[in-house]
Amino acid sequence: MTLLGGLDYASVLVFAAAGSLAASRAQLDIVGFAFVACLTAVGGGTIRDLLLDRSIFWMANPTIILIAVSVALVVFFTAHLLESRLKTLEWLDALALSVAVSAGTGVAILEEQPAVIVVLLGIVTGVMGGLMRDVVCNEVPLVLKQGELYASAAFAGACATLLATRSGLSPLLTLAACTALTFALRAGSI
Amino acid sequence: MTLLGGLDYASVLVFAAAGSLAASRAQLDIVGFAFVACLTAVGGGTIRDLLLDRSIFWMANPTIILIAVSVALVVFFTAHLLESRLKTLEWLDALALSVAVSAGTGVAILEEQPAVIVVLLGIVTGVMGGLMRDVVCNEVPLVLKQGELYASAAFAGACATLLATRSGLSPLLTLAACTALTFALRAGSI
Amino acid sequence: MTLLGGLDYASVLVFAAAGSLAASRAQLDIVGFAFVACLTAVGGGTIRDLLLDRSIFWMANPTIILIAVSVALVVFFTAHLLESRLKTLEWLDALALSVAVSAGTGVAILEEQPAVIVVLLGIVTGVMGGLMRDVVCNEVPLVLKQGELYASAAFAGACATLLATRSGLSPLLTLAACTALTFALRAGSI
Numbered sequence A, B, C: 001m002t003l004l005g006g007l008d009y010a011s012v013l014v015f016a017a018a019g020s021l022a023a024s025r026a027q028l029d030i031v032g033f034a035f036v037a038c039l040t041a042v043g044g045g046t047i048r049d050l051l052l053d054r055s056i057f058w059m060a061n062p063t064i065i066l067i068a069v070s071v072a073l074v075v076f077f078t079a080h081l082l083e084s085r086l087k088t089l090e091w092l093d094a095l096a097l098s099v100a101v102s103a104g105t106g107v108a109i110l111e112e113q114p115a116v117i118v119v120l121l122g123i124v125t126g127v128m129g130g131l132m133r134d135v136v137c138n139e140v141p142l143v144l145k146q147g148e149l150y151a152s153a154a155f156a157g158a159c160a161t162l163l164a165t166r167s168g169l170s171p172l173l174t175l176a177a178c179t180a181l182t183f184a185l186r187a188g189s190i
Helices: A003-025 A030-052 A063-081 A085-110 A115-136 A151-166 A171-188 B003-025 B030-052 B063-081 B085-110 B115-136 B151-166 B171-188 C003-025 C030-052 C063-081 C085-110 C115-136 C151-166 C171-188
Strands: none
Touching: A003 A030, A003 A063, A003 A085, A003 A115, A003 A171, A030 A063, A030 A085, A030 A115, A030 B115, A030 B151, A063 B115, A085 A115, A085 A151, A085 A171, A115 A151, A115 B115, A115 C030, A115 C063, A115 C115, A151 A171, A151 C030, B003 B030, B003 B063, B003 B085, B003 B115, B003 B171, B030 B063, B030 B085, B030 B115, B030 C115, B030 C151, B063 C115, B085 B115, B085 B151, B085 B171, B115 B151, B115 C115, B151 B171, C003 C030, C003 C063, C003 C085, C003 C115, C003 C171, C030 C063, C030 C085, C030 C115, C085 C115, C085 C151, C085 C171, C115 C151, C151 C171
């Protein structure tokens, strides 16, 4: 598995958990959990792939959907054990955002897009899954709440990934550092 | 006309009626009726076709848009005669869901997608049109209401269509039986 | 630059301003402004290009994103000077709608689509950016408010553009007249 492929898996895992918690707050049934988990997990990457006109990352690899559904099943049976689903959701979402921004930026760099587009696709990949989840679940989108460094954290992470790649840093180091940066900014405002 | 093409027509017809009723509840003007009717009628199939990277089913065949618009006009002048627009909307939506799930699953099988993707695309085709209608019309999405077997009915219908096709049942019988199954599950929870 | 390219720029400029005002009403931070400005500015045209399966107009030309971001920055520092942000937003949105409908219809005619599809894509290009802005910003979509000739103005503009082109009017005159028609209809109902 490539590094970027691994990042896609990681963000799917964490976004699916965040999506399932949103489904839990909306008191959906078990298929509703799986539906919202998949929407959150693959939403941002799907829009990235549609815009880049490349094949959708999970169509070529249905395992990704199975991972999201498995996470939804686990959360369905354990969500009631959490003290605060909203707090956990926000932390998971912050983690998924960080990983997804790095993954989205990395793919756009691979596709040799200009800098502006690379940064924008990084933000889109990170932000859109959670945004669709919130719109579908009738919650105020996290990206919109005042005082939350949401789009800003994604923007900083995408810029840093781009700069580090252009300056020749190793991919592993780049992605690790930029994920950490996005997460630190976002987590600092929760 | 092929069987699948006919199903697409049928789901457009019924979804357009459901969309027009939502427009009526939101007290839109006549073009607003047509807009919401088209969004509901072709929304799910459009996302399916974008994901599959095939040509959008209604771009190649504008008659589909004309059907949706005609339905919107008829509903515009008759909606006030209904006793309960919400109840009628839910029943029409259940019928359209059933037909669209079969149509979406059928197309994905034709495109030789793996089983997981087939089921997912069946659900997407069935659910997304109504979901976009509800988001745009500021209603709580039907797919989210508690106690409604919405995504679950779509899931069961898509699985049944896949199983029946794999076991060699005739297409006509498969699609009829699976539409009936989805409808029974969904209607039972209205 | 072609005439249609120029129209795309103009609608991006005005839609970005309207989107930034919506961000201001939602009290977002500066990156939030840029995000909503871009979503509003390129949303409708992006859906048009996805449906037509042509390359997305701003992916090939990142200047468009820079324009939208610049507008967002200017509005971020000046929005508080406005007497009524809602009133200004509605007027800017009306102007952007008019320009975008002409641009969308023009592109669909160039791609030699049938009449029904041309009109539909004109409406989609004009309406979808503002619709996504309103859904994301938790406002009641302008396209849905009663007594507002929103979709109707877009419909009339798209039909007029199509008729004028078919009857051989010069492109410049066609686009100017049809933009004026859409704007007059929409502005009359504000």
